[in-house]
Amino acid sequence: MYLVVIAWTYVALMMGIAEATNTTGTVLGGILTFVLYGAAPVALVVYLWGAPLRRRAIKAQEAAEATQEATSAAAVADSAEPDTSGHAPADTLPPVGKET
Numbered sequence: 464m465y466l467v468v469i470a471w472t473y474v475a476l477m478m479g480i481a482e483a484t485n486t487t488g489t490v491l492g493g494i495l496t497f498v499l500y501g502a503a504p505v506a507l508v509v510y511l512w513g514a515p516l517r518r519r520a521i522k523a524q525e526a527a528e529a530t531q532e533a534t535s536a537a538a539v540a541d542s543a544e545p546d547t548s549g550h551a552p553a554d555t556l557p558p559v560g561k562e563t
Contacts, residue, residue, distance in 0.1 A: 464512055468505055475501020 475497050483493025 468509060472501055472505055475505075 478500055479493040479497030481493075482488040482496045483490045
């Protein structure tokens, strides 16, 4: 993929230089040639080639977040289990409205 991008950029750069150094050409023409034949198409192709990679990265991030949420939910569920140690609680609170 990168070889095609580098080669096309090189060709477009040489076209721009040839346009700028030609006796009937201008520097502005060379810059426009490079941008319109080189930079813009290469940027579009690189963006389109990168779409599957971005999609995979988003799915991996969502999967990691789902795993993290499931782990935290399991930790909360584990802490909600009743105490089966057989020991009395350290300090008891009286029921609401009753004083000891």
